Amino acid sequence: MSAIVVENLKKYFNGIKAVDGVSFEVEEGEIFALLGPNGAGKTTTVRLLTCQIKPTEGKASVFGYDIVKEGNKIRKLIGIVPQERALNELLTAEQNLYFYGMLYDLPKRQIKRKIDELLPIMGLEHRRKELVKNFSGGMKQRLSIILALLHEPKLLFLDEPTTGLDPQARRHIWKFIREINDKGTTVFLTTHYMEEADNLCNRVAIIDNGKIIALDKPSNLKRKLEREKIVEIEVDIETDAEKKLLEKLKGIEGIKHLNYSNGILKLFVEDRKGLLLDVIKTLSEKNIKAMATVEPTLEDVFISLTGKRLRD
Ligand SMILES: Nc1ncnc2c1ncn2[C@@H]1O[C@H](COP(=O)(O)OP(=O)(O)O)[C@@H](O)[C@H]1O
Ligand SMILES: [Mg+2]
Known part of the structure; x- marks a missing residue:
């Protein structure tokens, strides 16, 4: 059975097309990302x-239940880790969990059992009685995930679970998400980190301006780019005259896209003999510091599809 089925879903806010006709399905057991x-x-x-x-407009169902008409059934089956955390900083970790569990009407015994089970998995066992205001960002996020799991949901939504965390805290969260998934929970997460989608997820839907522009396994998304080569050139382009060189490069046969940011010029090129020579000639007055062909990443997939970077 599909965990989520979405058909031509739209959400407009006073003319702003926040979600503009998306369709996709998430299978039970998957880790699925919206990137x-x-x-x-x-x-x-x-x-x-x-x-x-x-x-x-449009419709969607979660475990077969309609999101408009059967919200009450759905809410029991899902856990949500929102983008803005909803922890009480003046309570301890344990108090937050009891408070939230009671809001969910869970028996005290079940709350205790889940706390005893989840705190060690999330690496927070020794912080159980500490005030949340003393927690690091990563610890708060782990606690938010435990909150969302107290009522044993079959499907967990995580909205940008690692935004603002350092790389180590991020890898911790990834490990915990994998463990939760291994134990049978389906995971739907959103992210603007391509490494996160790439490392963690079975399938990735790339979304831009409310529309899904690609959806596949990370490896397949990257493979589609393999017919293109990606060349990275380290070069400074600052003056207007130098910027004109970018226009000139775009005119070279075989260059499909280019993107310049922070001293790195990325060219998406077809495999054409002599092309690199043309590029070097065009940039000749400039000091090319380094040049290399690189393997495509999901970020490159995004640039190739939209012409812009994920974090522009
Ligand atoms: N309640 C709202 N009222 C008006 N516009 C909104 C509202 N929520 C989101 N938007 C707009 O919809 C678009 C998508 O927002 P959002 O879904 O928050 O994007 P993301 O989570 O990918 O950053 C943005 O242009 C945002 O400003
Ligand atoms: Mg958001």
């Missing part, structure tokens, strides 16, 4: 699927 830049429509999609807002 896209700020403002792409990720949070709105999560709020629709978790029955917090109603669609303008």
Whole structure:
């Protein structure tokens, strides 16, 4: 059975097309990511699927239940880790968990059992009685995940679970998400980190301006780019005259896209003899510091599809 089925879902806010006709399915047991830049429509999609807002058009179901008509059934089956954390900083970790569990009407015994089970998995066992205000960002996020798991949901939504965390804290969260998934929970997460989608997820939907522009396994998304080569050139382009060189490069036969940012020029090129020579000639007055052909990443997939970077 599919965990989520979405058909032509739309959400407009006074003319702003936050979600603009998306369709996809998430299988039970998957880790599925919605990858896209700020403002792409990720949070709105999560709020629709978790029955917090109603669609303008289209439909979606979670475990077969309609998101508009059967919200009460859905809410029991899903856990939500929102983009903005909802922890009480003046309570301890344990107090937060009891408070939240009681809001969910869970028996005290079940709350205790889940706390005893989840705190060690999330590496927070020794912090159980500490005030949340003393927690690091990564610890708060881990506690938010435990909150969302107290009622044993079959499907967990995580909205940008590692935004703002350092790389080590991020890898911790990834490990915990994998463990939760191994134990049978389906995971739907949003992210603007391509490494996160690439490392963690079975399938990735790339979303931009409210529309899904690609959906596949990370390896397949990257393989589609393999017919193109990606050349990275380290070069400074600052003056207007230098910027004109970029226009000139775009005119070279075989160059499909280019993107310049922070001293790195990325060229997406076809395999054509003599092409690199043309590039070097065009940039000749400039000091090319280094040049290399690189393997495509999901970020490159995004640039190739949209012409812009995920974090522009
Ligand atoms: N309640 C709202 N009212 C008006 N516009 C909104 C509202 N929620 C989101 N938007 C707009 O919808 C677009 C998508 O937002 P969002 O889903 O939060 O994107 P993301 O989570 O990918 O950053 C943005 O342009 C945002 O400003
Ligand atoms: Mg968001």
